[in-house]
Amino acid sequence: MNLLKISWSNLKDKPLTSFLSILLMALGIAIISLLLLAGKQLEEKFTRNVAGIDMVVGAKGSPLQLILASIYQIDAPTGNISLEEASRLTRNPLVKSAIPLSMGDSYQGYRIVGTNEKYLQHFEAEYEAGKVFSGAMEMVVGSKVAKNLELKVGDTFASQHGYDKEGDVHEEKKFKVVGILKNTNSVLDQLMVTPLESVWAVHDSHHEEEAGKGANALKLLEEDTSTDEEHHHEEEAKEITSMLIKFRNPAMGMMMARSINQNTTLQTASPAIEINRLFALMGFGIDTLKIIALVIIIVSGLSVFVSLYNSLKERKYEMALMLSMGASRTKLFFLLLLEGLIISTIGYVFGVALSRLGLWLMSKNVEQNFHYDFNVLSLLTEEFWLFLGALFIGLLAAAIPSLGIYKIDISRTLADE
Amino acid sequence: MIATQNLTFSYSSEKNFSFPDFSCADRETMLILGKSGRGKTTFLHLMALLLKPTGGKIQINNQEISDFSVSTAADFRAKNVGIIYQKPHFVHSLSVMENLLLANYLAGKSQAKDLAKHLAESLGFAEHLHKKTTQLSQGEQQRVSIARALMNKPSVILADEPTSSLDDDNCLKVVDLLKKQIEEIGASLVVVTHDQRLKDVVEKRINL
Numbered sequence: 001m002n003l004l005k006i007s008w009s010n011l012k013d014k015p016l017t018s019f020l021s022i023l024l025m026a027l028g029i030a031i032i033s034l035l036l037l038a039g040k041q042l043e044e045k046f047t048r049n050v051a052g053i054d055m056v057v058g059a060k061g062s063p064l065q066l067i068l069a070s071i072y073q074i075d076a077p078t079g080n081i082s083l084e085e086a087s088r089l090t091r092n093p094l095v096k097s098a099i100p101l102s103m104g105d106s107y108q109g110y111r112i113v114g115t116n117e118k119y120l121q122h123f124e125a126e127y128e129a130g131k132v133f134s135g136a137m138e139m140v141v142g143s144k145v146a147k148n149l150e151l152k153v154g155d156t157f158a159s160q161h162g163y164d165k166e167g168d169v170h171e172e173k174k175f176k177v178v179g180i181l182k183n184t185n186s187v188l189d190q191l192m193v194t195p196l197e198s199v200w201a202v203h204d205s206h207h208e209e210e211a212g213k214g215a216n217a218l219k220l221l222e223e224d225t226s227t228d229e230e231h232h233h234e235e236e237a238k239e240i241t242s243m244l245i246k247f248r249n250p251a252m253g254m255m256m257a258r259s260i261n262q263n264t265t266l267q268t269a270s271p272a273i274e275i276n277r278l279f280a281l282m283g284f285g286i287d288t289l290k291i292i293a294l295v296i297i298i299v300s301g302l303s304v305f306v307s308l309y310n311s312l313k314e315r316k317y318e319m320a321l322m323l324s325m326g327a328s329r330t331k332l333f334f335l336l337l338l339e340g341l342i343i344s345t346i347g348y349v350f351g352v353a354l355s356r357l358g359l360w361l362m363s364k365n366v367e368q369n370f371h372y373d374f375n376v377l378s379l380l381t382e383e384f385w386l387f388l389g390a391l392f393i394g395l396l397a398a399a400i401p402s403l404g405i406y407k408i409d410i411s412r413t414l415a416d417e
Numbered sequence: 418m419i420a421t422q423n424l425t426f427s428y429s430s431e432k433n434f435s436f437p438d439f440s441c442a443d444r445e446t447m448l449i450l451g452k453s454g455r456g457k458t459t460f461l462h463l464m465a466l467l468l469k470p471t472g473g474k475i476q477i478n479n480q481e482i483s484d485f486s487v488s489t490a491a492d493f494r495a496k497n498v499g500i501i502y503q504k505p506h507f508v509h510s511l512s513v514m515e516n517l518l519l520a521n522y523l524a525g526k527s528q529a530k531d532l533a534k535h536l537a538e539s540l541g542f543a544e545h546l547h548k549k550t551t552q553l554s555q556g557e558q559q560r561v562s563i564a565r566a567l568m569n570k571p572s573v574i575l576a577d578e579p580t581s582s583l584d585d586d587n588c589l590k591v592v593d594l595l596k597k598q599i600e601e602i603g604a605s606l607v608v609v610t611h612d613q614r615l616k617d618v619v620e621k622r623i624n625l
Contacts, residue, residue: 001515001522006508013510318508324467326495326523328488411467414502415458 003331007338010311017307018343021300025347026354028297029390033355035286035293036382038362043279046072049187050271052122054250055257057086058242063269064278070101070242071271073111073187076163077103080239081266083196089260090243094252099244102199105159105170110145112159112175112192114199114240120181122244123188129153130179136197140179142189151177159202170202200238297390300347301397304340309401312336319405320413332405340398344390351390352383418442419464419573419605424473426459436460436473437623441605443572446596449609450616451625457609458503460625461577464607465500466490478572495524499566499604503578505558507550513537513561514546520568529568536564540594556587560594567598574599576608580615592618 011018049071058066059079068075083100090098099122102114113119117132120140130153133140141151155177161168175194183189247253257268312319319332420440427433434456441447451457462468464475466482475483477497485493494500507516517533537543540560545553550561559579566574576595580588592608592615599606608615616622 001518001528005515006511006519009508009510009515315509317506321502321506322508322519322523323491324465324494324500325520326491326525328491411462414467415462 003335003338007335007342011339011342014307014311017303021303021307021343022347022350024296024300024303025344025390025394026350028293028295028300029348029351029386030354030358031289031293031296032386033352033380033383034358034362035289036380036386037355037359039286040380046275048185050275052246053244053271054247054253055245056242056269056271057081057089057245057260057266058269060265060267063267064274066242066267066269067271067274069103070244071187073103073113073191077241078267080241081243083238083240085264085266086240086243089266090245092256094247094249094256096246096248098246100196100240101242101244102196102240104241105161105199105202106163107157107159107175107192108149109163110142110149110190110192111163112139112194112199114194114196116195119244120188120193123184123186125184125188126182128180128182130177133178133193133195136195136201137173137175138178138198139175139192139194140181141177141193142181142191143183144189145192146180151180153177153180173198173202196238196240297393300343301393304343304394304397305401308336308339308398309404312401312404316408316413320408320410323408323410324414329405329408333402336402336405337395337398340394340396341391344394347394348387348390352379418445418476418478419607420476421464422474424460424463424475425471426456426463426468427471428459434459436463436625439623441573441607441621443603443605444600446599446606446608446619446621448615448619448622449607449625450611450613450622451609452611455625457611457625458577461500461575461607461609464573465498465575466494492525495520496526496569497572499569499571499574501559501562501566501574501576501579503581505550505555505562507558507561509549509551511550512547513542513550513553516550516561517565517568520565524569526569532568533564536567539597540564555582559583559587559591563591563594563598567602570602570604572604574604574606576606576610578610578612579608580610580612585614588612588614589618 053071056066056070058070058077059081061078065075066078069077086098086100089095097118099115099118101119103111105112120132125140127140128143128146130140141149145151156174158169158171158174161170175192175198181188245253247256254270257270260266260268322332323329418441420438421436422438424436424438425434426436436456439447439449449457449460459468463470466475466485470483473483474481477493482490482493508519511519514530514533517536518528518530521528534543534546537546540563542553542557542560542564545557545561550558553561559582563579566576574595579595580591583591595606595608598604608619
């Protein structure tokens with residue numbers, strides 16, 4: 001027999017009321033915790049993938065879409081741009097490095113990205129098996145792709161057009177896996193990377209010849225000395241989806257970006273700006289959800305308040321009885337506080353568990369759709385503060401009605417019944 | 418033992434009570450008879466230190482207790498006085514056993530499970546120890562409240578109308594049980610009641 005046991009018995013004695021209070025507390029905690037977790041992990045993912053890219057060049061359209069498609073591989077590509085036009089930009093002395101990307105095909109739901117070796121170097125990719133591609137139709141696959149599709153070096157397969165599983169299959173040209181990457185914790189893990197030439201080869205009828213031309217155009221990327229005449233030979237040159245650019249001096253680069261937007265058919269987008277915009281947009285929704293969660297937690301506090309207030313009226317005699325049996329008023333005050341604290345604590349534990357379950361379900365769903373995954377089990381420092389907040393609300397809700405203990409007239413209460 | 422001298426109490430200037438002196442030795446039973454409104458419960462609450470008298474003296478075990486502070490009184494009451502109320506009331510959410518042990522816990526004594534079982538045996542509710550108190554009949558509840566009053570082996574037991582809700586059979590049984598129990602632990606028993614049936618079984622009595 002001790003205070004904790006009496007409190008616990010009192011809660012068990014009113015299972016429905018206690019359940020409601022705990023449920024409300026758990027729901028509020030779960031929503032806030034889920035928002036914190038998802039927001040944090042999303043932000044981490046987003047910032048990790050964006051590192052080292054100052055600007056993305058692509059077709060005109062939504063800059064956010066361009067960023068999402070080119071850096072995070074989660075939206076549809078904006079459209080194609082001329083490789084030649086894009087390459088010309090890269091000869092600007094402000095550009096430190098440029099990585100061309102050609103997207104649009106997939107295999108078993110995983111995106112195939114046509115690019116060059118620099119893309120792999122950008123992610124500091126290491127090889128689990130095999131080596132980097134050395135020619136068209138060779139393929140390096142990310143760790144998650146290899147694991148989920150059980151691909152090995154030497155496997156061959158045909159890609160599909162588009163990102164649907166029902167897309168047309170490019171039967172006539174098969175890819176060959178030459179390398180499997182180690183986990184990089186970046187978007188690369190869910191990608192299949194191949195030279196640009198492969199993408200052209202797959203999509204053109206007389207692919208071999210065209211692929212050769214494309215390779216010439218590619219050389220321009222590396223040779224800053226190439227002349228304008230050479231470009232004119234490539235009138236019918238190849239197309240790519242976008243180009244990832246790193247500047248020598250990002251501030252000066254912004255001026256270059258403005259000039260590209262005004263003077264060419266191309267569009268530039270800054271990942272930092274677009275992602276901030278995205279978070280600002282999501283932020284509004286997240287703030288609204290946080291307010292809803294807060295309201296739920298406060299209602300939980302109210303429910304504790306009302307149930308203790310009512311039960312204190314019912315239990316007035318019980319309290320007087322315990323006082324006559326030697327309990328101090330402070331002891332009984334703590335007894336009632338404990339009920340609020342127990343509800344807060346149980347609600348918090350269930351809430352955190354619920355948020356983990358929610359995140360796990362979400363990550364399964366997200367992984368299926370976007371091949372993005374979340375680390376489910378980490379505990380955040382914010383959640384510690386959330387615990388203190390929950391305790392505070394439980395305490396406050398219990399303390400106000402419990403003060404009634406100090407007003408009980410023992411003799412009168414015992415004599416009245 | 419318990420004794421009072423010149424005990425007075427007033428709720429307001431119009432409602433004054435003065436109570437007759439009495440003294441009740443160990444293993445003795447004192448019956449205080451009186452009709453409703455004569456201050457029976459007030460008298461009992463004064464002896465139990467639930468009310469502070471406006472005048473007079475109370476001794477329990479030759480110790481003057483009328484001038485105790487609230488917290489000293491609570492502690493003294495818990496350890497030395499067992500109270501049986503008119504209607505048996507319990508902590509609703511706890512079992513019979515837990516309600517008995519609660520008396521030990523609140524008095525700051527070690528929890529005597531064996532004593533609780535022994536009392537349950539001799540008062541005849543041993544098979545109900547793990548039930549909720551609300552599942553017991555009125556008579557059984559009254560016996561549990563007697564057991565609770567005995568849990569701390571008090572020197573004085575105060576009973577407020579312990580028999581008024583019982584039939585003749587149970588009435589005599591309860592008085593018998595109480596007498597037997599105070600014999601066993603060497604306590605004084607003070608019964609406050611309007612129940613005339615008790616006149617015949619208790620020798621020492623005063624009228625209010």
